Structure formats: C-alpha cells, structure tokens
Amino acid sequence: MANPMKIRAASKDGVTEVKVLMSHEMETGQRKDASGNLVPAHFITELQATWNGKPVLDAQFGPAVSKNPYLAFKFKGGEKGDKVVISWKDNKGDSRTDEAAIS
Amino acid sequence: MIKQRRDVLKTGSGLGVLGLLAAAGVLKPEQALAAWNESAFKAGTLEKTFAALGAGKPASSGDVSIIAPDIAENGAVVPIGVSTSLPKVESISILIEKNPDSLAAVFKLPEGTEANVQTRCKMGQTSNVYALVKADGKFLMAVKEIKVTLGGCGG
Known part of the structure; x- marks a missing residue:
C-alpha cells in the first residue's frame, strides 16, 4: 500500500485552493535497471x-507526470471544515483515498 | 445540373450528421466514467495524440497560458501550470512534443472548478510543451518551449 497523500485545502474569498502531493514511483516503463x-x-x-x-x-495521468506527483487546482465554494476527498488508481490496480478538511 | 448539385448537398449534410454522431459516440464513454484514455496516452507523436483526443488541429489562442520555466535544470521535475480566461472550460491537457508519448496529463473540470491547474512533468529533452484547452466545445492551444539541461527519462 502506498504512503498517504499530503493534501492542503485552503479557502479564501469563496475559492478553495487544493494542493496535493502523492507518494508514487511513477515508473515510465522506459527506464532500465542496473x-x-x-x-x-x-x-x-x-x-x-x-x-x-x-x-x-x-484527472488522467500518463507516465510523464513526475515521481511523487504534485497537483494544484482551485474551485469555487468550500467552507472551513468541508471535506475534500482525493483518490487515485494506478495501472497495477493499486489505489488510495485520502481526505482533508478545508482550512 | 441543379438537381445534381442538390443531391450532392444532401449527401454532404448527411455525412456531416453521421460524423457528428460518431464524434459524440467517441466522446461519450470518456465522459461517463473518466476511464483512462489509453489510445491518447499511447498515441506517441503530437499529431496522433491530438487526433486521439478528438482535437484535430487546434487553433492557437492568446487566452491560454502556460506557466512554466524557460529553462528546466532537472527534466525529471518540470513544474507546468496551465490557466485560461476562456469561459466554459471542459478539459485541460498537457502535451510534451518530444517525449515518447506526448500526452502527460488530462484534467476534466466540472462546472465551478477554475481553469487553472499546476502539476510537475518529466521531460526527456528540450521540447515544445502544448497546453490544449477544450472550452465551449472548441479546442484551443498554447505552446511554450522549455529547455532541459538534464533529461528526466531513462535517468
């Protein structure tokens, strides 16, 4: 099981900005080992x-997204304490869901 | 002569409708489940990726901006952001021309989400980066060259 994501969600002037840092290898399939x-x-x-x-x-990612992917986006609305839930799935069927409260 | 011309017009418009239906059919499964768009991610070249995304030859637009450095020291982690002031943005895609598969990421934005996303991508070498935005049913794009001093693929 992968490590938890780091999620920050902050609401300002009616807009919530979400920043996510996922923990994932993101192997491209192009690299060779030793x-x-x-x-x-x-x-x-x-x-x-x-x-x-x-x-x-x-979102859909390709292998060209960096190791330990970072993502930031904004949406309208969101009150302090509201829940933001983020889940991902990888090409091997592994998945992870984490949540954070808007601050 | 006139009759023939009418016939041609009729068949022409008929084809147009069929084309629209096909396009709708192609787009539907993608929208319904947001399943991973394998054909687009494995399309390879830029043109093929645009085709797989249903974008054809998108027009450049000054309203789409790419927020990224001019020179990336480390190709493994290149911060790339896309934002646009266009209304009714449905999706944003990031493409890197000289990567083995051009498509890096696709973001689908429901109503209420701002057309402003940032992420980090890998770049094998100096390349043009394309931001493809679908707004109000139309595809528009912006291009920016990012110089890479150290490649991020194969490292």
Whole structure:
C-alpha cells in the first residue's frame, strides 16, 4: 500500500485552493535497471477529487507526470471544515483515498 | 445540373450528421466514467495524440497560458501550470512534443472548478510543451518551449 497523500485545502474569498502531493514511483516503463532489464511501467492513471461528495476534478495521468506527483487546482465554494476527498488508481490496480478538511 | 448539385448537398449534410454522431459516440464513454484514455496516452507523436483526443488541429489562442520555466535544470521535475480566461472550460491537457508519448496529463473540470491547474512533468529533452484547452466545445492551444539541461527519462 502506498504512503498517504499530503493534501492542503485552503479557502479564501469563496475559492478553495487544493494542493496535493502523492507518494508514487511513477515508473515510465522506459527506464532500465542496473542489469539492463526494463523496469515495468507503474504509474497513477486516474485521480478524482470531490468536495462534499461533488466531483471538482477528474484527472488522467500518463507516465510523464513526475515521481511523487504534485497537483494544484482551485474551485469555487468550500467552507472551513468541508471535506475534500482525493483518490487515485494506478495501472497495477493499486489505489488510495485520502481526505482533508478545508482550512 | 441543379438537381445534381442538390443531391450532392444532401449527401454532404448527411455525412456531416453521421460524423457528428460518431464524434459524440467517441466522446461519450470518456465522459461517463473518466476511464483512462489509453489510445491518447499511447498515441506517441503530437499529431496522433491530438487526433486521439478528438482535437484535430487546434487553433492557437492568446487566452491560454502556460506557466512554466524557460529553462528546466532537472527534466525529471518540470513544474507546468496551465490557466485560461476562456469561459466554459471542459478539459485541460498537457502535451510534451518530444517525449515518447506526448500526452502527460488530462484534467476534466466540472462546472465551478477554475481553469487553472499546476502539476510537475518529466521531460526527456528540450521540447515544445502544448497546453490544449477544450472550452465551449472548441479546442484551443498554447505552446511554450522549455529547455532541459538534464533529461528526466531513462535517468
């Protein structure tokens, strides 16, 4: 199981800014290890963010997204204490869901 | 002559409708589940990726901006942000021309989410980076060259 995501959500003037740092290898499938074998691709493919159960962002990643992906976005609305839930799925079927309260 | 021309016009518009239906059919499953768009992510070149995304040849727009450094020292972590002032933005995609597969990420923005996303990408070498925005049913793009001093693929 992957490590938890770091999620920061801050509301200002009616707009909530969400910053997420995921912990993931994001192997491209192009790299070779020390003995010359290809390292199989392993990367996050889909990510969804919801605010109080309502989707606020749907993202699809390719292997070109950096290791330990960072993502920032903004949406209208959001009160202090509201829940932002983020979940991702990778190409090996692993997944993780974390949540944070808006501050 | 006139009759023939009418026939041609009729068949022409008929094809147009079919094309629209096909386009709608292609787009639907993508919107319904946001399943990973494998054909676009594995399309390879820029043109093929645009085609797989249904964008064809998008027009450049001054309203789309790419927030990224001119020179990235480390190609493994290149901060790239895309923002636009266009209304009704449905999706934002980031493409890196000289990567093995151009498409890096696609963001679908529901109503209420601002057209302003930032992430970090890997770049194998100096390349043009494209931001593709779908707003109000139309595809628009912006280009920015980012110089990479140390490649991020194969490291």
